[in-house]
Amino acid sequence: MQKVQFNFHTEMFRQTEQLAVARVRLQQTMPDRRLKILSFGSSIGEEIATLRFMFPDHDVYGCEIDDRLLDICRRSVGALATIFKSSVENIAAHGPFDLIVASAVLCLNPTPLNAVELFPVSRFDELVAMLDESLVPGGIFVITNAAYRFTESPVGKNYDTVRADIVSTAGHVDVFTRAATPYLTQITSTGSVVYQRHGDFVPRDDEDLADSVFEKRLPNAKPAIRELRLRPPPQGLTVITHHKRLNIDWAKRRVPDRCVVIEFDYQFCRLDRTGEFGYVQTISWTSLVGEGVHRRLPTWHLVP
Ligand SMILES: C[S@@+](CC[C@H](N)C(=O)[O-])C[C@H]1O[C@@H](n2cnc3c(N)ncnc32)[C@H](O)[C@@H]1O
Known part of the structure; x- marks a missing residue:
């Protein structure tokens, strides 16, 4: 398998909102299940530690393609998860998973001039299709900071978007259309991302800026958008x-x-x-x- 994102920046509690939404939704749909959770592209292991903390009663797995980072991961958070080298075979062998997190992996950030040559949409489609193969029906795919829209990919059409009040951004990296033209370009990511729009691509709706939690539709189920309200203001x-x-x-x-x-x-x-x-x-x-x-x-x- 090829390396996509070369930058290995990571943080604890980076995707807390998306992970909290995934947790609530999986509690609704698979309440009694001991979940299998994959951190795809786990870097030095902060995402693994976060998942371990947020899903204490479940099984966490982490895969990483870079051997040096894999070693650090094993040394530091090896007791918290099953950690393995990222490859198509290894992911399939450890799956299927109920939750897969692909955070800041399916992109190149900062964006090189030849970004769409280095990481074409066909490659994105292959990788999300490979992960889809290892996700159970009804499972959740969290995908943030991606160079292309998951909803536009062939496999993305088999997923329902899970939207929630607490998830207001899908990330800050540059986003391209499937025609390899820029769609959203990051002007600055300090504070809150400032995105410039390009071209005439019109997303399906305004929540495109936030959509990052997706549920694999059960066979024969009708497409739907799942709406969750996690943090409403109280009365008084x-x-x-x-x-x-x-x-x-x-x-x-x-x-x-x-x-x-x-x-x-x-x-x-x-x-x-x-x-x-x-x-x-x-x-x-x-x-x-x-x-x-x-x-x-x-x-x-x-x-x-
Ligand atoms: C920016 S870090 C993100 C780390 C973590 N997911 C997070 O959001 O905090 C990207 C990581 O993805 C890894 N990576 C890149 N291509 C990969 C692949 N094909 N399979 C697994 N990991 C990959 C990189 O080596 C790097 O450690």
Whole structure:
């Protein structure tokens, strides 16, 4: 198998939102199952440690293509998971899995000039089809920071998107259309990503910027979008302060016309019932499919 992403940057709790959504959805659909979970491209092992913590009663597997990183992974988090060298055969032999996480692996970031030659869409399709072979029907595929849209790939058509209030981004890397033209180009990823749109590609809807959790449809089931509400604001809030932040406030230079402006609306509140403090965040962004803005559902965040 070829290496895709050369950068091995990783962090603990990097995909907490997507993983929490996967956990809730799998609790609904496979409540009594001891899950098998694969970190595809586990780098030095931070994702494995995160999965181990978030899914304490389940079995975690990690595969990595780079031998040096594989060694570090085995040394540091080897007791937390079954770790193996990434190959088509090894993935098939350790599967099938109920949850596969491909985070920041199916891309090249920073994007080289010949990115679509080094990682063409055909290669992306092959890799997601290979992972699909090792995912059970009803299983969840988390795919973030990918160079192409999973929903557009042949195998992606057999998946239902799982959407949730807490997942508001699919990542920050450059995204290409299947015709190898740029679709979203990262202007800056400090703070919140600033994306510039290119060409005339129109995604299926505005949640394209966030879609990153997918459920493998059961045979004969009808396509559907699954909507989950994980963090609704509680009743009885007293607003203390209110302000808005734009993603473009983090840009180091003047942003081009076709950039996606994301607004973060914060209402810092006191919860009347308990006296605790927190904030309601409402995110909206320039619509990708029409005029105006796309407004997401508000979420509640306790402040310790
Ligand atoms: C940016 S890191 C992401 C690490 C982790 N998934 C995360 O999100 O924190 C990308 C990792 O994918 C690995 N990788 C690249 N191509 C791979 C492949 N074909 N199979 C398995 N791992 C691969 C790289 O060696 C690197 O360690």
